[in-house]
Amino acid sequence: SQQGEEDPQALSIQEGENATMNCSYKTSINNLQWYRQNSGRGLVHLILIRSNEREKHSGRLRVTLDTSKKSSSLLITASRAADTASYFCATDSWGKLQFGAGTQVVVTP
Amino acid sequence: GAVVSQHPSWVICKSGTSVKIECRSLDFQATTMFWYRQFPKQSLMLMATSNEGSKATYEQGVEKDKFLINHASLTLSTLTVTSAHPEDSSFYICSATGVQPLNIQYFGAGTRLSVL
Numbered sequence: 330s331q332q333g334e335e336d337p338q339a340l341s342i343q344e345g346e347n348a349t350m351n352c353s354y355k356t357s358i359n360n361l362q363w364y365r366q367n368s369g370r371g372l373v374h375l376i377l378i379r380s381n382e383r384e385k386h387s388g389r390l391r392v393t394l395d396t397s398k399k400s401s402s403l404l405i406t407a408s409r410a411a412d413t414a415s416y417f418c419a420t421d422s423w424g425k426l427q428f429g430a431g432t433q434v435v436v437t438p
Numbered sequence: 439g440a441v442v443s444q445h446p447s448w449v450i451c452k453s454g455t456s457v458k459i460e461c462r463s464l465d466f467q468a469t470t471m472f473w474y475r476q477f478p479k480q481s482l483m484l485m486a487t488s489n490e491g492s493k494a495t496y497e498q499g500v501e502k503d504k505f506l507i508n509h510a511s512l513t514l515s516t517l518t519v520t521s522a523h524p525e526d527s528s529f530y531i532c533s534a535t536g537v538q539p540l541n542i543q544y545f546g547a548g549t550r551l552s553v554l
Contacts, residue, residue: 360541371444371531371545372482417481421541424470428481 335418335429343437348405350432352418353398359421361394361401366415366431375403375416408436439465440537444546451522452554459517459549461532467512468534472543473505476529488515512536522553 336351354361360379364372378385378394378401385392391404405412415433419426441464451457461471470489474482486507488494494507504526506518515534519526529550533543 362542364545369529369548369550371442371547372533372543373545374542377539377542424535424541425484425487426472426543427484430481433479 335416335432337432338430339433339435341435341437342408344408344410346408346436348408348412348434348436349402350416350434351400351402352429353400354418354420354427354429355399356420356422358396359423361392362419362421362426363390363392363401363403364417364419364428366417368414372417377421405434408434410436410438412436440544441465442468442532442534442544442546444532444549446549447547448550448552450552450554453523454521456518456520457522457551459519459530459532459551461515461517461534461546463513463534463536463544466534466536468515468536469512469540470535471509471515472533472535473507473515473517474531474533476531476548478529482531485517519551522551524553527551527553 362377363375366372376387378392389406394401413436415431417431418429443462445460473485476482485500486494486496488507488509490512496502509515531548533545
């Protein structure tokens with residue numbers, strides 16, 4: 330079953346703008362991960378944040394985690410057309426990943 | 439590094455036939471492999487987890503006789519959809535772990551199955 334909800338379901342922005350998407354989950358976790366999926370392809374791991382971390386950065390990505398609210402956010406700064414993809418959060422509970430519904434991001438030039 | 443190859447990428451078959459999908463870790467030994475199913479514009483649903491040399495663990499609601507998983511070596515897992523029917527049409531994706539950190543999964547490119 331799906332672990333959580335992602336918000337928004339879809340996001341359309343222009344190049345250079347920031348994209349923010351949120352993920353909520355229901356159970357306790359070891360860590361939370363964000364993945365990216367280009368249309369009709371497999372997933373690519375972006376970033377992992379442990380349950381005892383509150384914020385993590387990787388290049389243009391910034392992830393926050395609030396375990397008290399059971400929520401996480403992914404911020405993509407200075408977006409590019411190549412960032413167009415679906416983004417999924419996934420909670421890791423003892424080695425199994427449960428994915429959220431995903432946010433479809435379209436970045437127009 | 440940490441490349442997972444999935445084959446075929448696309449398969450069309452007649453109802454009642456069986457289809458085998460291969461998932462290979464190309465440059466690492468996969469301690470665990472996972473099989474997911476994804477419907478259009480939806481999330482990934484975990485079907486089963488397999489460890490080399492042991493039986494796969496199936497998620498609730500997944501028919502183990504319908505979806506046969508074999509993990510014969512540390513670099514290869516196969517999913518066979520037996521007696522496929524149109525409702526089995528879907529996008530199947532495998533992933534593998536085995537590279538530190540072990541909690542990151544590396545995904546294949548997926549297989550689109552269309553059952554006529």
